[in-house]
Amino acid sequence: MNTAWHDVQMLGAYVLGTLEPREVTAVDAHVVTCPECRNELEELRAMKESLGDLPPEALLDGPPEGSDLALQRTLRQVRSERTSMRRRRGLVLVGAAALAAAVLAGGGFVAGQAVLPSSEEPEVVELASEGVLASEENPETGARATVMLQPAGDAESVQVDSVVTGIPEGEQCEVVVVSKDGSSEVATSWIVSAEAASKASEPGGSVVIPPEEVASVMVRNVNDTEFVTVPF
Amino acid sequence: MAGVGSRGRRSTGDEALIRSLYNEHGRALLAYATRLTGDRAAAEDVLQETLIRAWRNPDVLVNGKGSVRGWLLTVARNIVTDRVRAKRARPTEVAETPANTPVARDHADSVVDMVVVMEALDSLSEDHRDVLVEVYFHGRSVGEAAEVLGVPPGTVKSRSHYALRALRRAFGGRKVALKGVAG
Numbered sequence: 001m002n003t004a005w006h007d008v009q010m011l012g013a014y015v016l017g018t019l020e021p022r023e024v025t026a027v028d029a030h031v032v033t034c035p036e037c038r039n040e041l042e043e044l045r046a047m048k049e050s051l052g053d054l055p056p057e058a059l060l061d062g063p064p065e066g067s068d069l070a071l072q073r074t075l076r077q078v079r080s081e082r083t084s085m086r087r088r089r090g091l092v093l094v095g096a097a098a099l100a101a102a103v104l105a106g107g108g109f110v111a112g113q114a115v116l117p118s119s120e121e122p123e124v125v126e127l128a129s130e131g132v133l134a135s136e137e138n139p140e141t142g143a144r145a146t147v148m149l150q151p152a153g154d155a156e157s158v159q160v161d162s163v164v165t166g167i168p169e170g171e172q173c174e175v176v177v178v179s180k181d182g183s184s185e186v187a188t189s190w191i192v193s194a195e196a197a198s199k200a201s202e203p204g205g206s207v208v209i210p211p212e213e214v215a216s217v218m219v220r221n222v223n224d225t226e227f228v229t230v231p232f
Numbered sequence: 233m234a235g236v237g238s239r240g241r242r243s244t245g246d247e248a249l250i251r252s253l254y255n256e257h258g259r260a261l262l263a264y265a266t267r268l269t270g271d272r273a274a275a276e277d278v279l280q281e282t283l284i285r286a287w288r289n290p291d292v293l294v295n296g297k298g299s300v301r302g303w304l305l306t307v308a309r310n311i312v313t314d315r316v317r318a319k320r321a322r323p324t325e326v327a328e329t330p331a332n333t334p335v336a337r338d339h340a341d342s343v344v345d346m347v348v349v350m351e352a353l354d355s356l357s358e359d360h361r362d363v364l365v366e367v368y369f370h371g372r373s374v375g376e377a378a379e380v381l382g383v384p385p386g387t388v389k390s391r392s393h394y395a396l397r398a399l400r401r402a403f404g405g406r407k408v409a410l411k412g413v414a415g
Contacts, residue, residue: 012393053345057264064262
């Protein structure tokens with residue numbers, strides 16, 4: 001056994017191909033007779049193989065050379081996706097009870113991540129479930145409505161759910177869907193109870209107007225007094 | 233108004249995240265994607281998409297620099313692979329047969345590879361890492377590496393040995409998070 005040569009430090013260099021030819025010959029001759037070095041060599045070889053999984057570019061540091069157009073485009077995309085993510089969080093508010101809770105919490109911003117549009121920031125919130133949500137307050141009447149529209153059945157109709165506050169007890173009211181061509185349909189009507197007057201009404205119904213044709217949803221009484229209109 | 237304030241903070245954080253990823257890893261990602269696609273404009277798209285996926289998976293970014301780099305590179309490669317595949321799947325192309333079916337590479341496997349290797353490399357001492365970079369990745373001879381690193385040739389040899397051994401140690405029992413890569 002060529003113990004005189006036994007220099008394991010050479011094995012890594014051998015595997016990486018950095019030895020002189022005569023050193024390579026010496027290692028070759030040695031490992032034939034030395035199981036310990038043979039094992040070591042095998043493991044180091046396997047290690048080098050796994051380095052091959054990395055592309056050489058993997059070790060470059062810093063920003064790309066040249067223009068930062070890609071950065072600017074990425075930032076723009078983040079800004080726009082963040083906005084739609086924020087809107088999708090409105091999905092939390094599906095269901096009239098959740099709508100009511102949101103409105104009763106004082107309108108605008110509610111606890112958690114659910115963000116409802118406030119009157120300072122008119123906004124139609126798109127829900128992930130193909131619906132839209134919007135809210136409006138009429139400072140003159142004090143009435144406020146949050147309305148959710150969802151396509152119904154054949155998508156020729158729209159389901160209207162709403163939470164309405166600020167309308168006096170005893171008023172006989174209607175939820176009217178106004179389409180872009182100016183026609184309108186009554187989705188539902190109700191009489192505001194004492195409890196609804198102090199808390200909220202939750203009128204809902206459907207009309208035969210395609211969701212994308214809805215221009216606004218109006219809450220009025222049967223004497224044509226308009227309380228609040230939510231634009232879409 | 234409270235809502236506006238918190239939105240402003242969130243937006244700053246998002247943009248800072250993208251900027252820091254871009255400044256630290258952008259060069260590696262763009263160079264890699266450029267080689268894979270052979271097209272700088274396409275590579276910039278890949279870079280953009282990669283950064284967006286990282287932003288959507290912020291939990292992968294709490295790991296060390298090496299594994300973040302490995303994750304990003306893997307995502308970039310998967311995006312390129314998926315685009316090539318999508319192109320081939322267009323109906324105008326010839327029908328797929330076993331002979332020309334694009335190789336369905338297992339994303340998860342390759343993720344482990346790049347992330348683990350990057351992580352292990354990152355855990356090496358600077359001396360060891362530098363030697364591996366010069367000798368293995370830049371393909372320099374011992375003499376050239378010795379000159380670049382300013383050490384004697386004998387040191388290059390011994391360090392390359394200990395660097396490989398340190399790498400092997402770093403590999404031992406490593407567990408890697410794979411979340412979000414195939415996103």
